[in-house]
Amino acid sequence: MSFFPPDGLVAIVKRGCPTCELVVPALRELAVQPMPLTVYVQDDPAFPVGLTAVSDTTLEASYRLNIEIVPTLLRVVNGQETARVEGWNKDNWRRLTQVADLGEALPDHRPGCGSKSVEPGMPEKLAVRFGDATIASRRVEVPPLLDDIEFCYEQGWSDGLPVVPPTEERVFRMLQATPRDPQEVLGLVPPNKVPLTVEKVAINAVLAGCKPEYLPVVLTAVTAALRDEFCMHGILATTYFSSPVVIVNGPVAQQIGMNSGVNVLGQGNRANATIGRALQLVIRNVGGGRPGEIDRAVLGTPGKYTFCFAEDEAGSPWESLAVSRGVEPGQSAVTLFAGDGVYAVVDQLSRTPESLARSFAATLKTVAHEKLALASEVLLVVSPEHGRVFHAAGWSRQRLLAELHQRLLRPGSELVRGANGIAEGMPEQFGGETAVSKFPPNGIHIVHAGGPAGMFSAVIGGWVATGSKGTQAVTQVVV
Amino acid sequence: MTILLDPTAELRPIKREKLPRPASLAGLTVGLLDISKARGNIFLDQLATHLAGQGVAVRRYRKPTFARVAPATLRQEIVQDCDVVIEALAD
Numbered sequence: 306m307s308f309f310p311p312d313g314l315v316a317i318v319k320r321g322c323p324t325c326e327l328v329v330p331a332l333r334e335l336a337v338q339p340m341p342l343t344v345y346v347q348d349d350p351a352f353p354v355g356l357t358a359v360s361d362t363t364l365e366a367s368y369r370l371n372i373e374i375v376p377t378l379l380r381v382v383n384g385q386e387t388a389r390v391e392g393w394n395k396d397n398w399r400r401l402t403q404v405a406d407l408g409e410a411l412p413d414h415r416p417g418c419g420s421k422s423v424e425p426g427m428p429e430k431l432a433v434r435f436g437d438a439t440i441a442s443r444r445v446e447v448p449p450l451l452d453d454i455e456f457c458y459e460q461g462w463s464d465g466l467p468v469v470p471p472t473e474e475r476v477f478r479m480l481q482a483t484p485r486d487p488q489e490v491l492g493l494v495p496p497n498k499v500p501l502t503v504e505k506v507a508i509n510a511v512l513a514g515c516k517p518e519y520l521p522v523v524l525t526a527v528t529a530a531l532r533d534e535f536c537m538h539g540i541l542a543t544t545y546f547s548s549p550v551v552i553v554n555g556p557v558a559q560q561i562g563m564n565s566g567v568n569v570l571g572q573g574n575r576a577n578a579t580i581g582r583a584l585q586l587v588i589r590n591v592g593g594g595r596p597g598e599i600d601r602a603v604l605g606t607p608g609k610y611t612f613c614f615a616e617d618e619a620g621s622p623w624e625s626l627a628v629s630r631g632v633e634p635g636q637s638a639v640t641l642f643a644g645d646g647v648y649a650v651v652d653q654l655s656r657t658p659e660s661l662a663r664s665f666a667a668t669l670k671t672v673a674h675e676k677l678a679l680a681s682e683v684l685l686v687v688s689p690e691h692g693r694v695f696h697a698a699g700w701s702r703q704r705l706l707a708e709l710h711q712r713l714l715r716p717g718s719e720l721v722r723g724a725n726g727i728a729e730g731m732p733e734q735f736g737g738e739t740a741v742s743k744f745p746p747n748g749i750h751i752v753h754a755g756g757p758a759g760m761f762s763a764v765i766g767g768w769v770a771t772g773s774k775g776t777q778a779v780t781q782v783v784v
Numbered sequence: 785m786t787i788l789l790d791p792t793a794e795l796r797p798i799k800r801e802k803l804p805r806p807a808s809l810a811g812l813t814v815g816l817l818d819i820s821k822a823r824g825n826i827f828l829d830q831l832a833t834h835l836a837g838q839g840v841a842v843r844r845y846r847k848p849t850f851a852r853v854a855p856a857t858l859r860q861e862i863v864q865d866c867d868v869v870i871e872a873l874a875d
Contacts, residue, residue: 445790453786456788471789471791473789497793536852539850539851593792770849770850
């Protein structure tokens with residue numbers, strides 16, 4: 306919709322502004338000049354006394370004229386603004402109006418007040434009301450007397466926890482956090498292979514409780530999940546536990562207040578909680594992936610509500626996970642890993658890296674099953690007190706990885722089906738091998754995170770369908 | 785009155801009815817699809833023997849991995865060549 310201000314002088318004022326009260330005598334002087342004057346008033350059409358004002362209580366004129374301060378005085382020629390003054394400044398008003406003795410009795414300068422059109426939350430409301438919000442999604446009306454959150458439950462939009470109702474204003478505000486076109490398609494989201502737009506991600510980010518500044522990270526996580534090598538369809542559909550674990554690296558983690566410290570894998574941080582949840586809600590709501598339908602997990606894992614955290618890079622003995630995976634230092638990135646639950650590694654006594662690596666290996670060898678090898682990747686979350694042991698001894702990430710792979714080699718005879726009285730195990734052809742690796746060559750991912758005290762680390766097992774036949778961890782730079 | 789934006793794909797899937805089961809397999813071709821789950825082939829081998837014993841034409845197919853949906857070419861091949869398909873999911 307186009308809006309053309311009237312030619313001549315245009316003033317925007319509100320009664321609640323002392324500077325607007327102050328300039329009333331100047332406006333009265335302008336009203337009798339040859340150049341026409343139009344006064345828009347935001348709050349009280351009876352103001353200013355003695356002048357005929359146009360009511361702008363809808364704030365449409367203020368919104369369309371991009372008014373941030375009142376009073377604002379404009380000069381308009383042929384519907385186009387040619388000059389603007391904000392607040393009261395005698396010289397500037399005289400220059401704009403070409404009235405040499407304007408406001409003689411007034412002080413030289415007074416700053417103005419904030420326009421009602423830029424009060425918190427108002428720009429989004431006005432964008433929605435006046436049609437500038439280019440949101441294509443279907444509008445759904447909540448029936449009268451029905452609670453908004455209960456309505457969202459009834460629509461099937463929730464993972465079981467309450468969601469934030471995705472109003473037009475909230476979604477518009479969310480979309481302001483990215484320069485991307487709301488209709489840009491990020492890819493096909495499983496299981497229904499539906500084209501996923503930036504706008505649908507934003508709506509689900511609102512549902513999840515995200516702040517707008519989280520949106521670039523959510524968009525990155527979703528884009529990573531759609532990559533073929535991550536195999537989101539299989540992760541969703543499997544009877545196994547798995548679900549995306551989202552690890553955030555780089556400056557964005559601090560900028561949006563993510564937790565990489567105390568209780569890092571637990572509750573309590575809004576960014577951690579809602580970014581992971583937004584990804585899950587996109588799969589549920591846009592992709593159509595719901596438990597009991599395509600999601601066939603026997604047991605699932607609490608991480609299917611949300612599983613997202615940041616790496617503690619500042620305190621790490623190593624380069625970050627993202628840098629180790631080829632991202633430039635200083636860039637923000639998201640890594641997705643198809644993980645299940647958190648297994649504890651307790652070691653309060655090791656003071657040498659050799660001893661501690663053996664403790665890690667002892668837990669790592671049990672992932673999925675002690676007798677299964679090359680079945681999955683794994684994520685090892687090394688805590689600061691454990692990281693310090695490696696730092697003190699000068700062990701690099703590569704040194705630790707090499708040690709772990711070495712410590713995890715097992716003779717095939719111990720792994721084959723039936724060995725140790727356990728039917729489960731590796732196929733018979735592994736029986737003759739002297740050293741079978743537990744994980745694929747690049748299948749151990751190490752991340753440094755956690756609180757400063759406590760000699761515990763964590764193992765997060767991966768989906769037991771790995772490599773080209775299943776999932777591989779993916780890293781995506783935040784743009 | 786609150787207006788909310790639809791977070792879903794706004795698609796209503798078309799409900800497609802299953803074809804009626806054939807009264808007899810005589811003269812039909814049966815496709816056996818192994819999804820690559822462990823031991824699915826054992827089940828399908830038994831079925832193949834059983835069906836062949838009844839004089840039914842059998843064709844065998846295999847998904848590259850159970851973790852991903854069947855490639856479109858494989859689905860098209862089965863549709864083109866078979867009248868009936870049996871998919872084996874085992875562990």
